[in-house]
Amino acid sequence: MDGSVRSEAGIPLRASYGPEDLPAPEPIPPPGAFPFTRGNFPDGYRGRRWTIRQYSGFGTPEESNARYRYLLDQGGTGLSVALDLPTQCGYDSDHPEVEEEVGRVGVALDTLADVEVLFDQIPLDAISTSFTINGTAAIILAFYVAAAEKRGVDGANLRGTIQNDILKEYVSRGTWIWPPRPSLRLIADTIEFCAEEVPRFNAISVAGAHFRDAGANAVQEMAFTLMDGITYCDEVIERGRMTIDEFAPQVSFFFYTHGDFFEEIAKYRAGRRRWARIVRERYGALDDRSCMFRVGCVAGGASLYAPQAQNNVMRVAYEALASVLGGVQSMFTAAWDEPFALPSEDSATLALRTQQVLEYETGVARVADPLGGSYYVEALTDEVEARVVEIMDDLERRGGMVKAVEDGHLHRLIADEAFRVQQAVSSGEREIVGVNRFRTDESPPEVEGYELDEAGRARQLERLAEVKGSRSAADVAATLGSLRKAAATNETNLMPLLVDCASAYCTLGEMVAVLKDEWGEFVQPTVF
Amino acid sequence: MPARVLVAKPGLDGHDRGAKLVARALRDAGFEVVYLGIRQRPETIAAVALQEDVQIVGLSILSGAHVGLTEKTVKALRAAGLHEVLVVVGGTIPTRDVARLEAAGAAAVYPTGTPLESLVESLQALSTQPHASS
Numbered sequence: 001m002d003g004s005v006r007s008e009a010g011i012p013l014r015a016s017y018g019p020e021d022l023p024a025p026e027p028i029p030p031p032g033a034f035p036f037t038r039g040n041f042p043d044g045y046r047g048r049r050w051t052i053r054q055y056s057g058f059g060t061p062e063e064s065n066a067r068y069r070y071l072l073d074q075g076g077t078g079l080s081v082a083l084d085l086p087t088q089c090g091y092d093s094d095h096p097e098v099e100e101e102v103g104r105v106g107v108a109l110d111t112l113a114d115v116e117v118l119f120d121q122i123p124l125d126a127i128s129t130s131f132t133i134n135g136t137a138a139i140i141l142a143f144y145v146a147a148a149e150k151r152g153v154d155g156a157n158l159r160g161t162i163q164n165d166i167l168k169e170y171v172s173r174g175t176w177i178w179p180p181r182p183s184l185r186l187i188a189d190t191i192e193f194c195a196e197e198v199p200r201f202n203a204i205s206v207a208g209a210h211f212r213d214a215g216a217n218a219v220q221e222m223a224f225t226l227m228d229g230i231t232y233c234d235e236v237i238e239r240g241r242m243t244i245d246e247f248a249p250q251v252s253f254f255f256y257t258h259g260d261f262f263e264e265i266a267k268y269r270a271g272r273r274r275w276a277r278i279v280r281e282r283y284g285a286l287d288d289r290s291c292m293f294r295v296g297c298v299a300g301g302a303s304l305y306a307p308q309a310q311n312n313v314m315r316v317a318y319e320a321l322a323s324v325l326g327g328v329q330s331m332f333t334a335a336w337d338e339p340f341a342l343p344s345e346d347s348a349t350l351a352l353r354t355q356q357v358l359e360y361e362t363g364v365a366r367v368a369d370p371l372g373g374s375y376y377v378e379a380l381t382d383e384v385e386a387r388v389v390e391i392m393d394d395l396e397r398r399g400g401m402v403k404a405v406e407d408g409h410l411h412r413l414i415a416d417e418a419f420r421v422q423q424a425v426s427s428g429e430r431e432i433v434g435v436n437r438f439r440t441d442e443s444p445p446e447v448e449g450y451e452l453d454e455a456g457r458a459r460q461l462e463r464l465a466e467v468k469g470s471r472s473a474a475d476v477a478a479t480l481g482s483l484r485k486a487a488a489t490n491e492t493n494l495m496p497l498l499v500d501c502a503s504a505y506c507t508l509g510e511m512v513a514v515l516k517d518e519w520g521e522f523v524q525p526t527v528f
Numbered sequence: 529m530p531a532r533v534l535v536a537k538p539g540l541d542g543h544d545r546g547a548k549l550v551a552r553a554l555r556d557a558g559f560e561v562v563y564l565g566i567r568q569r570p571e572t573i574a575a576v577a578l579q580e581d582v583q584i585v586g587l588s589i590l591s592g593a594h595v596g597l598t599e600k601t602v603k604a605l606r607a608a609g610l611h612e613v614l615v616v617v618g619g620t621i622p623t624r625d626v627a628r629l630e631a632a633g634a635a636a637v638y639p640t641g642t643p644l645e646s647l648v649e650s651l652q653a654l655s656t657q658p659h660a661s662s
Contacts, residue, residue, distance in 0.1 A: 528535075
């Protein structure tokens with residue numbers, strides 16, 4: 001480094017900024033106007049507050065159902081369902097190789113019966129539900145739609161999101177199943193299905209968050225994510241069955257907010273502007289709503305540290321503030337004990353209260369884009385956008401995202417940046433309180449955490465066995481057979497068939513196995 | 529001769545930032561590193577450990593399933609005849625589980641927050657000490 005002052009992503013910063021740094025010659029359009037740099041809505045958060053959406057889910061559907069009802073009682077306004085790794089990777093709870101992982105980092109969903117328990121006494125038409133699910137997103141959506149059908153809830157009233165972003169799984173999160181090509185087909189199927197059947201449900205949340213947590217900086221995070229967004233939109237457009245205006249409003253995005261306050265704000269403003277231009281210029285969108293960049297975020301993750309862990313409360317609070325000043329639509333604030341374990345009820349509540357204090361006491365949401373016009377923020381927004389475009393152009397030149405995923409290029413970029421940051425922390429160049437500044441000798445806190453209940457796993461296996469014993473074998477065979485036939489060609493949308501499978505109480509693992517037979521499995525490049 | 533280390537993530541957890549950083553730091557410190565990546569079965573880890581003739585197997589687990597997966601991996605290594613290969617474990621590991629991992633056969637445990645430098649030093653010490661018969 002040359003000794004200049006730089007942002008976390010390496011952008012050189014001057015000591016002050018002035019009128020000459022504002023974009024010239026045209027003035028910045030107001031909030032709610034294309035290209036939405038200053039936010040999607042003219043009245044900012046007045047018309048619609050951000051959704052407080054705490055990621056949560058563990059153990060059995062019964063336990064998670066109780067936690068959801070608690071969070072809703074406490075003022076949570078949407079659910080965010082964490083699924084266990086077997087469910088995310090396509091294994092049923094009774095698969096012999098996954099016993100340690102059942103109910104571990106989220107709830108296990110094997111069949112429609114589990115989904116019925118998970119949402120017991122929760123009105124599906126009155127809440128929005130976000131599922132962090134990718135490899136098996138289409139199947140989880142099928143479960144949700146089938147559960148709503150069974151309860152008589154109109155699909156038009158279902159609100160929520162499936163993450164459904166497989167490309168970043170191949171690089172940084174790891175819950176892939178099939179190779180990229182058939183996976184993209186299934187994603188395009190869900191996008192078409194949502195537009196037609198559940199129009200208020202977001203078919204995809206293109207997630208940069210996991211690139212970020214794996215080591216990417218804020219600029220890379222935005223660039224990689226927009227590239228993924230383009231890849232998915234290309235896939236749907238190339239089929240020729242839908243125009244951009246028919247599905248773009250159901251595409252949303254998801255990011256981490258880490259610690260560099262102004263860079264994070266600039267990241268969200270730059271992302272909104274860039275996406276709006278992509279949708280209009282690349283795809284010819286006619287409706288401005290198609291151009292809106294709908295963003296959820298999480299504060300925490302790799303920006304939290306184990307030493308002096310309670311300092312994480314402050315880190316998350318500042319990140320939450322940056323997210324709101326950046327204009328996000330929903331937010332999850334992580335608990336301070338995240339480096340050690342799943343949060344306890346106390347730490348989860350404190351994380352929720354962090355957002356509520358921000359929302360109800362600080363007044364930051366009274367006026368749309370309060371930092372708009374700041375010399376520094378506008379200049380940084382421009383610089384972040386320019387650097388995002390540069391990275392995107394480079395990836396396009398190299399042959400696009402699928403290629404970068406398959407040849408390990410993205411893995412390399414992210415591992416390099418993670419290593420650079422690690423070295424900066426080790427050398428003290430990047431200062432972290434409690435880690436390389438103001439260290440104290442302390443033993444790690446005895447966190448209460450969450451201890452998996454072995455009896456819960458037994459209950460889960462019991463319910464799965466019961467379902468398998470009581471369902472109609474003929475229906476199972478018939479629905480899985482139709483799925484297999486349709487998967488072999490590229491002509492039929494698989495979503496209605498998956499809903500049929502779900503309604504017949506086929507297991508998630510059975511549906512995955514059928515598609516694996518037809519499509520094979522992905523092999524990850526091992527770059528470090 | 530530099531010690532050979534296998535770095536792998538057993539189970540389904542895909543968070544590989546830590547594993548990759550450790551792999552790089554060990555390589556830079558002079559170890560010969562075999563990086564196996566995520567979603568590895570214990571039997572695969574054992575087979576590669578045998579084939580690559582490693583002295584140390586480093587497991588990274590952030591999903592909370594560390595005790596069971598460590599037990600299975602140690603068992604697979606021993607079943608492959610690798611009685612002297614040391615197993616070390618890092619990840620999101622609550623203090624209360626350190627003793628459980630040691631009981632499962634871990635020679636060292638590196639919970640979240642362990643400075644990379646002390647992890648490297650610890651592995652250097654382990655790789656040069658005469659093998660305690662395990």
